[in-house]
Amino acid sequence: MTNICVIGTGYVGFTASVCFANLGNDCIGVDINSDRVKSLNGGIPPIYETGLRELLEINLREKRLYYTTELKEAVKESEVIFICVGTPENSDGSVDLSQVYSVAESIGKAMNKYKVIVNKSTVPIGTAEAVKNIIKKNYSGEFDVVSNPEFLREGAAMKDFFNPDRIIIGTESEKAAEIMKHLYKAVERVENPIIVTDTKSAELIKYASNAYLATKISFINEIARYAEVVGADVTKVAKGMGLDKRIGSRFLHAGIGYGGSCFPKDVKGILYSAKSAGVELQIIKAVDKVNHEQPEFVLKKILLALKTTKGKKVAVLGLAFKPKTDDVRNAPAETIIKKLIEAGVKISAFDPVAEDNFKKIFPQIEYFSNPYDTAKGADLLFISTEWDQFRDIDKKRLKSLMKQPIIVDGRNIYEPNEMKKAGFEYISVGRK
Ligand SMILES: NC(=O)c1ccc[n+]([C@@H]2O[C@H](COP(=O)([O-])OP(=O)(O)OC[C@H]3O[C@@H](n4cnc5c(N)ncnc54)[C@H](O)[C@@H]3O)[C@@H](O)[C@H]2O)c1
CATH class of the missing domain: 3.40.50.720 (NAD(P)-binding Rossmann-like Domain)
Incomplete structure (x- = not known):
């Protein structure tokens, strides 16, 4: 003791x-x-x-x-x-x-x-x-x-x-x-x-670990951009890559970029402290840049699908920066929602546990306690956090509630063919 x-x-x-x-x-x-x-x-x-x-x-x-x-x-x-x-x-x-x-x-x-x-x-x-x-x-x-x-x-x-x-x-x-x-x-x-x-190595182990994990995420997000243009499927690419034991399958999920209270600040933190020591960390610099662009990349998909923002309503599923937490610090959803609101879009949202924290940033959003009420009358549904309860959603019910059956899936949680069959215009990341 x-x-x-x-x-x-x-x-x-x-x-x-x-x-x-x-x-x-x-x-x-x-x-x-x-x-x-x-x-x-x-x-x-x-x-x-x-x-x-x-x-x-x-x-x-x-x-x-x-x-x-x-x-x-x-x-x-x-x-x-x-x-x-x-x-x-x-x-x-x-x-x-x-x-x-x-x-x-x-x-x-x-x-x-x-x-x-x-x-x-x-x-x-x-x-x-x-x-x-x-x-x-x-x-x-x-x-x-x-x-x-x-x-x-x-x-x-x-x-x-x-x-x-x-x-x-x-x-x-x-x-x-x-x-x-x-x-x-x-x-x-x-x-x-x-x-x-020694203490210095211990301190660097932490920064290097987070920077490496962030690198995997930005890497696959960059591959996703390329996959989309050439008609490949990034989820299949990631699976094929990840099975190589030298690579590993974790942190190879393309999406809206990393967020949270650690990766964004730790990536910037290692860049800054290395620069102060006279060392330019070029790979990590690129990781930060790609991540900064990623929410914008997904936002463009939303705006393109909406055609015009006037009088439109977007339903957002998931607000936390990742599932199983109520932490919304640096959640990529924040960047996207902020820009949509600025463009005049009305937002309805649901998160199983992060609503109270998100309300502190966006009190003007209409919050609901389940995905279906959130989607009612929406012109587009945006999946922002991959909570398990969104995975097996009742597609028929969802479609009947929405004004337009458009889904932008920022986390690639659905199968494009299934969504097409269910009558949705389904847009995801790194998949045609
Ligand atoms: N959140 C994570 O997942 C995670 C994981 C690994 C490492 N870290 C690191 O751990 C550290 C803490 O992160 P966190 O997410 O727990 O932070 P946090 O913001 O959730 O909590 C910090 C706490 O410290 C308290 N505090 C501030 N000044 C104080 C003082 N003078 N005396 C007593 N309490 C004080 C605050 O009131 C707050 O409750 C950070 O350096 C973070 O980068 C966080």
Whole structure:
């Protein structure tokens, strides 16, 4: 059992706090958002994630876990302190480290004995060193700073915590490495090992991994553009490519581009920090450009199919940046919907869990609780997120409700021939 403190209780910190407590550790979650802290102590998660509500309830009840706004007390009581605050993008693409640095300073001021300070937030190379220096300015005793990047996928956060592909521990201290290995022992498997490395390599592993996954997505989106012109089917191309074990089938789904709170900012983050170090990352630069263009590429299909925007209504299915999450940060749907509204199009929308978050950006949209009410009277239906419940939709019912049977499928979830047979004008990505 280790006394742990997790600072920041968003997607990463909330998951870590609940899961570490569930492994038998005493865990304190800290956040500056007092409403969030109050809800968490009442058993209400700040995010939608399968299984985490139940684990939160169990661990609160069994008194291994509580949440507070009092960072100082929480740090004093803990041996391992995880920094899980946000690292958003600045307008120039650089990483805003103000939350990390402010927390580091508060930790430094609260230190009372040896502790391991763990950076779980995604941060540029050299941040562990910067955090160490900030703490040193405020505390003269012994401590270690570790880089332990997080790889969880929203929508599968709990599963990923307990079954990680790997655990990266970046540290220059053997003592800290042993403490971290002990902490993660319960989730380590032969095939999912703990990798101990230096802090800079650990920081770069995170950025390089996200940039590589983003590369696969932009790569297949670029192939989709080509496939469309020459009459090939990108889904078949991706399948044929992905079966090659050297390539792998994951992240080869053409669509409206990657979104979310990580890939867009991390791609820009690695570009910016490499540039600051005098290195131009040309492939990653192209990945960013292709992704920037992709929602526009799909928007053009919508506008072309609508012919004119005046008096038109588009029904949107899916608002979250991907299925099984309520996160709408940098959702490609946002770009497309914004442009459609600007063009005078009326929008109706449905998402199984992300409506409340999307409403904060677009209160003017008409929201519905199922796909059919959403599609009623629509001139076009746009599939923006590939939620499972859209896959086997009642096509006959859908067609009877729409004003015009046009579907623009931004996620390629239907078979073109089936949709044609069902009487739809069906437009997808990378398929004629
Ligand atoms: N969301 C993901 O899927 C994911 C996956 C891997 C890595 N990451 C990285 O993890 C980090 C956190 O991401 P997130 O999505 O959990 O962020 P988030 O925005 O959901 O949560 C951050 C939390 O930190 C709190 N916070 C900010 N300043 C604070 C302070 N001074 N003291 C206490 N709490 C404070 C905020 O109130 C908020 O609750 C980022 O660096 C992100 O890039 C995110």
